[in-house]
Amino acid sequence: MVKKNRMNRAAAAMGVAALMSVAVPATTAHAATVAPRIDLKVLVVDDGGSSVGAITAELRDTGVPFTRIDLGSASRPVIDAAFLSDTVSGRPRAKYQGVVLPNENPFGTGSAEMAALTAYETAYGIRQVDAYTWAHPEVGLEYTDNGGYTGTLDGTQAAVTAAGKAGPFGYLGGQVTFEDNSPLIPESYGFIAKPMAGYTSLVDAPVGSGRGSLVGEYAHDGRSELVVTFGYNQYQQQFRLLARGIVEWLTQGVHLGQERNYFAVHVDDVFAPDARWDKSLNCTPGDYACAGGEGKESTIRMTAADAQYLAQWQTSKDFKLDLLFNAGAGEEWKTENGGTDALTTQLLADKAKYRWMNHTYTHLFLGCTQDVSVNPWTCTKDAQGQTLWMSRADISAQIRDNNNWAASKGLTTDRSELVTGEHSGLKTLPQQPQDNPNLAGALADNGVKWAGSDNSREPDQRAVGAALTVPRYPMNVYYNTGTNAEMADEYNWIYTSRTDGGSGLCEDNPATSTCLPAPLDTATGYLDYIVPAEAKTALRHVLANDPKPHYVHQSNLAEDRTLYPVLNQVLDTYRSLYAPSAPIVNQSMKATGVELQRRAAWNKAVDAGQVTAYRIGKDVTIKAPSGILAPVTAPNGTKKQLLLGTADFGTAYAGTRSTWTGPELLQSAVTLHLL
Structure with a gap:
């Protein structure tokens, strides 16, 4: 639960004392004739609360530079005129383009620091976000005992107002529903109140017979504050929906950093069969360590009808899946089943409808030689105690043969992309604590630049020789299940206690797993419980500017076609929340790899203080180290300066234009011209 502010009407009676009279910095005396320079950086004053933490996370994750002041630190700098502004080459400079505070005045009554901020914001037209405050006249709102509401907001159906749609929240479809994950736990607390003069409500909610504000702009005394009257954290959906708009409002639509919903x-395993979960044995015959599973092997594989359904579904949802194929495993299946394969025939007939990616020829394990006679398996060693590894030639053959098969069938692939079976060849803890030393060479032999990895093991991008990894999120739609009942049964085994008939893994690892209070009904549990939970997790990634792909298996498109309910819920929910101006970005693994690489380089340059960016009037200048592209967001109509003339800047998304950009030919900096 987000802790509520301990504020009351009595505290309001004391009020915020009249701001101290502080002279505008001397440098602003030139403002009438010399436009000030405003640096593209945000000042964050942090009280340690979750609301400021959420905004800070949004700035960090989207690439917006900021300076954080720890309000509780005795060694923090004093916020005064010299801290906020100075003069550069005779021009007055505002060091921050926006200010984020925990509330409207976190420094205390009569504070010189708040007076300095007020003077600064007034002089330079800088906006301020009050991350979480209560409803009272000092922020332009009536007290909640005058037709408002104070309390929990779980399940509240808030909405973007007409002013919000015309302003910073125009990328939303309209509704902002507050999460209500458990009726037993309060999750959000806040104040719904009536606006006073000078206050424009941007997000409101029902209260009594009318509506009251939850987010609004309070214009007063030559300043503008964005007033938020509910608590939140960075993971809650209501904040994720509003986060982009908060930053756009704060920066007046011009800032470093950019955001997409990916x-x-x-x-995985297209053309290959996947092993099936055994409900009586609680393991998967044909896989490792399934006691009693000999002779009980069963597999799951798509049919031609499943392939036809896939093509139809993609068209109906305007969403494309990436098919990661094992051609050799498919050829083996065909040989073992009479020499014909209707599935492959159908998928190849529709080949232009999909993105295809190399998943190796026969899905071999590309790491160490495994000893599967023990549980868990171990790496086999030679007489000298050295680990035995799959050779570079054998790894290369798995990559090459799959590429050659694809070429022979007219499949369009990007040979720079590869996901190995089980992400093998990459380190696999605890058994294989290092990459196969032959892997990097084999990737280079085949021109692989982007290698899929498992985000649950390695969430950060890293180098494998000349290649870079692209972490992928595993979805809790299991590879070894083809039906809803099998899914619920295996889920029960993993997530129920031993006394309830489960494995007890959730009891053994309480820090990473939570036990179900009772086993799911295997007839209904998948659709009623697992699908909503998994869709919510995936949607959280989508709303967090996170480009990492998710992965499932071909078995999830077969039999009961268990994947579709999850995807339908993610896509349908997303499209009900967002306007058409902010479509889901459904990009290739290579594009994601490039995005992650650029983000890492950008963050490193920002952290090292190697980026200079500022706005003077309608001109924006950005300087970064050579070879480093900058993420930039600007309003529609913005032009980029070329050597000769200008061009439209960026690409349209969510009502603004943004892109990664660098200097043009013979230029040392990026120059943008605002409309």
């Missing part, structure tokens, strides 16, 4: 889904 969703890509990889379907």
